[in-house]
Amino acid sequence: MLCILLGVLALHLLVFILLIVSTASSQWVADEKGHSDLWYSCLSEPKAYSCSQASNEDWIQAVQALMILAVVFCFVSLLAFAYQLFRLFKGGRFYFTSIFQILASVFVMCAAIIYTVMRPSNGKGFGYSYVLAWVAFPLSLISGLIYLILRKKD
Amino acid sequence: MLRVLALASVVLLGIAPQASQAITVYTSWERHALVGSDVRLSCSFFSWRFVSEDVSFTWRYRPDGSRDSVSIAHYAGGEPYTDNKGAFKDRVEFVGNPKRRDGSILIKNLDFSDNGTFTCDAKNPPDIVGRPSSVRLLVFETLPIQAGVITGAIIGVVLGLLVLIVVIYYLMRFLVARRVFSLSVSKHGKKKKEGSQQRQASFLLLLFFLFLLPLLQYPPPLLPPLPHMHPVCSDKRNRLARCHHHMTIWRDYNSIQRLLREFGMRKRVVKGNIHLLCMAAQLT
Numbered sequence A: 001m002l003c004i005l006l007g008v009l010a011l012h013l014l015v016f017i018l019l020i021v022s023t024a025s026s027q028w029v030a031d032e033k034g035h036s037d038l039w040y041s042c043l044s045e046p047k048a049y050s051c052s053q054a055s056n057e058d059w060i061q062a063v064q065a066l067m068i069l070a071v072v073f074c075f076v077s078l079l080a081f082a083y084q085l086f087r088l089f090k091g092g093r094f095y096f097t098s099i100f101q102i103l104a105s106v107f108v109m110c111a112a113i114i115y116t117v118m119r120p121s122n123g124k125g126f127g128y129s130y131v132l133a134w135v136a137f138p139l140s141l142i143s144g145l146i147y148l149i150l151r152k153k154d
Numbered sequence B: 001m002l003r004v005l006a007l008a009s010v011v012l013l014g015i016a017p018q019a020s021q022a023i024t025v026y027t028s029w030e031r032h033a034l035v036g037s038d039v040r041l042s043c044s045f046f047s048w049r050f051v052s053e054d055v056s057f058t059w060r061y062r063p064d065g066s067r068d069s070v071s072i073a074h075y076a077g078g079e080p081y082t083d084n085k086g087a088f089k090d091r092v093e094f095v096g097n098p099k100r101r102d103g104s105i106l107i108k109n110l111d112f113s114d115n116g117t118f119t120c121d122a123k124n125p126p127d128i129v130g131r132p133s134s135v136r137l138l139v140f141e142t143l144p145i146q147a148g149v150i151t152g153a154i155i156g157v158v159l160g161l162l163v164l165i166v167v168i169y170y171l172m173r174f175l176v177a178r179r180v181f182s183l184s185v186s187k188h189g190k191k192k193k194e195g196s197q198q199r200q201a202s203f204l205l206l207l208f209f210l211f212l213l214p215l216l217q218y219p220p221p222l223l224p225p226l227p228h229m230h231p232v233c234s235d236k237r238n239r240l241a242r243c244h245h246h247m248t249i250w251r252d253y254n255s256i257q258r259l260l261r262e263f264g265m266r267k268r269v270v271k272g273n274i275h276l277l278c279m280a281a282q283l284t
Helices: A002-024 A058-087 A095-118 A128-149 B002-020 B149-187 B196-212 B243-249 B253-263 B267-283
Strands: A029-031 A034-036 A040-045 A048-053 B023-027 B030-034 B039-041 B043-046 B056-063 B070-076 B079-082 B092-094 B105-107 B116-123 B133-140
Touching: A002 A058, A002 A095, A002 A128, A058 A095, A058 A128, A058 B149, A095 A128, B023 B116, B023 B133, B030 B039, B039 B133, B043 B116, B070 B092, B079 B092
Parallel strands: B030 B133
Antiparallel strands: A029 A034, A034 A040, A040 A048, B023 B043, B039 B105, B056 B070, B056 B116, B070 B079, B092 B105, B116 B133
16 A cells, blocks of 8 residues: 555656746746747857747636646645645545646646647747647546546554 | 955945946837727836936837837926827827826827837936836737636646546535434334434534545544444444444445345445444444
């Protein structure tokens, strides 16, 4: 039981860290000339660096909001897990934890889909933040489903 | 050593007043405006000296993509002078108050060709050493939405909905528990001897505590003792009042089974609300 618990907790923390890194770093689109989105748009030359605010179009703001909501829900789910671990009656399921985690995964999915569909078509490749967002989505979904199936044994 | 220190302090004191005599000019960073509207470009300065009578402001305009700048407004010797030959003819007005260190201009009836950088240079003799400051003007057909407005709106709405759903959930649970308890009490024939006023007070108190501690699944240990509470051990008929101590172990089967048989309620509903029932039982 302890192993399963630690494993599930480790997965949850991993998802949380992935979401934070993906939200906070501005590297959804990156190549050798610079990187851009979600918050800054930077041009980098050898020995120089020039950043300005990312464009405030509607869809970028929606992606920002959804990523922040995903981080918030993942954190709340972590708190709910810690609470339910000590207060749930025996045999109960971690409903709150799983609901919040699954909502977080839905938000990440929406954010990633919106970004994929609406991104500016200037031939730049995707950066690591974008990849992390897509990786965080199935991991958080799996984590949420595990909480749904998990039963408190002691 | 002392001599070096003395020399250094003299040099520093000599340099400091020179540095502090520079004039600093302030303008906005960027201005957004709609086509056809008027925009007020503000310019202010800070100087260590009082505003002299020879204070002067100069506004220059550099179109986007050009390297030359053109003078469009000038204030000197107490008189404002504005563009009377170029693209800003009759469109620029000096609206600042130089006595109050304000050298703002008003540009009327904007057009897309007014996109560019406006530079304000202020001089307050003898304080003339300073760098001019620039403001960038962007003219739009429709103003774009500001950064962060939609983000904040989406986050606020979703979190608000979440709070609302949690509140409604606990409200429903409480109402179900109250209904179950009142049904069970009336079935057992126990008449409520207390006045309805006391009942209302206890109901409100219960409501207050439930909403103050929404995440706890068990009653708070600090319920204030109410004067009309029956001693729980002596009440044999209403065993729900005793289950408050047994609910963690789900031991008080008789009363639970009775409830289940009589109302045909699902075990899960009663089980989930048992603490609410016990709390309600304790308070009435």
